[in-house]
Amino acid sequence: MNPQLCLAALTLTGLAAASGQAPTLKQAAQQRGMLIGGAVSSTLFDDLDPEYAGTVAREFSVIVSENGMKWKALEGTQNEFVYGLTDATVNWAQERGVKVRGHTLVWHDSVPAWVYQLGTAPQMRGAMKNHIQSVMKHFGSRVMIWDVVNEAIADTPGNPLRANSPFALAGPDYIDAAFRWAHEANPAARLYYNDYGAEGMNGKSDAMYALVKGMLARGVPMTGVGFQAHLDSGYSVKDSGMLENLRRFHDLGLDIQLTEVDVQLPASGATPANLARQAQVYRDLIGACVSVKCSAFVMWGVNDTSSWRAGGKPLLFDDDYAKKPAYGAVIQPLQTR
Ligand code: XIL
Numbered sequence: 001m002n003p004q005l006c007l008a009a010l011t012l013t014g015l016a017a018a019s020g021q022a023p024t025l026k027q028a029a030q031q032r033g034m035l036i037g038g039a040v041s042s043t044l045f046d047d048l049d050p051e052y053a054g055t056v057a058r059e060f061s062v063i064v065s066e067n068g069m070k071w072k073a074l075e076g077t078q079n080e081f082v083y084g085l086t087d088a089t090v091n092w093a094q095e096r097g098v099k100v101r102g103h104t105l106v107w108h109d110s111v112p113a114w115v116y117q118l119g120t121a122p123q124m125r126g127a128m129k130n131h132i133q134s135v136m137k138h139f140g141s142r143v144m145i146w147d148v149v150n151e152a153i154a155d156t157p158g159n160p161l162r163a164n165s166p167f168a169l170a171g172p173d174y175i176d177a178a179f180r181w182a183h184e185a186n187p188a189a190r191l192y193y194n195d196y197g198a199e200g201m202n203g204k205s206d207a208m209y210a211l212v213k214g215m216l217a218r219g220v221p222m223t224g225v226g227f228q229a230h231l232d233s234g235y236s237v238k239d240s241g242m243l244e245n246l247r248r249f250h251d252l253g254l255d256i257q258l259t260e261v262d263v264q265l266p267a268s269g270a271t272p273a274n275l276a277r278q279a280q281v282y283r284d285l286i287g288a289c290v291s292v293k294c295s296a297f298v299m300w301g302v303n304d305t306s307s308w309r310a311g312g313k314p315l316l317f318d319d320d321y322a323k324k325p326a327y328g329a330v331i332q333p334l335q336t337r
Helices: 003-018 025-030 050-059 084-095 121-142 166-170 174-185 203-217 242-251 272-291 325-335
Strands: 035-040 062-065 099-107 145-150 190-195 224-227 230-232 255-264 296-299
Touching: 025 035, 025 325, 035 050, 035 099, 062 084, 062 296, 084 099, 084 121, 099 121, 099 174, 121 166, 121 174, 145 174, 166 174, 174 190, 174 203, 190 203, 190 255, 203 242, 224 242, 242 255, 242 272, 255 272, 272 296, 272 325
Parallel strands: 035 062, 035 296, 062 099, 099 145, 145 190, 190 224, 224 255, 230 255, 255 296
Antiparallel strands: none
16 A cells, blocks of 8 residues: 555545544555445435435445446447436435446346347447447446446356357457447556456456456556355355455456456355354455455445345345444454554
């Protein structure tokens, strides 16, 4: 971390300590030069519970619009872009010095019907370039971190690129092309390939490693890789070889981010033992993140009720926004020097 940032972070935690207030997640993460935060709903401001926005403002230094930047949300009709709700979220963040992660420019899911009706590679490439560049230019310097391509690798044996993506029509080089178009639209933006199930050492992460290594060899402009980390409390960071896996990507010179972290409880629910186990997984995840100097730790939601997997109570804040054991498990390692 640069010395000035370090000093600023120390001062912040120092101030929090001197005033008797516990430091927040974002203050603790700042000491590591890391952003911390989560996905927020597009209706953040309409939320009846002011604690939702209050928690985000107090604890998070980065947010993601959970669904508001997906293709279907922004360009439901070809070349007619609708930014209203998402702009409100982005502006809310900007006014508070909270960074925004853009998610996501190219994904096989949440794609409007008109994209599937495109019939040729040039038509698909034209639509992709227009979408990527229009969206990035619209948000400009307000959004400097982008998931350019999300979940392109299939889960079938050998983990080839997904055949069920409408973007496959654009040609086998469509991922490279997407990154080049993104870089052209905003040369200063940080560009990521993002996927799930590739956290540990496994066939999928091997495929992802080969993909990004090839991209780097071809001179494709990219900053790093995002590991979603939708996990459950039975997950073992150690046994999965996650640290070793993150390290090999880091050794390629890529930045690492954990982008959609949530850790589901088993069906037996929020028992003390299950909450402790969940906390341990969070502790190991933040530890792995710190070890590879990851630049962001982003959770997929704010509190349990608002999670897309609400039944699994997978986040740091409970239904009433109280801090769960997992909160302490994340903040403590960030504060330990
Ligand atoms: C999910 C949202 O959380 C849901 O609200 C929506 O219905 C579907 O998408 N991987 C991703 C995210 O990259 O965009 C997904 O978000 C969760 C899985």
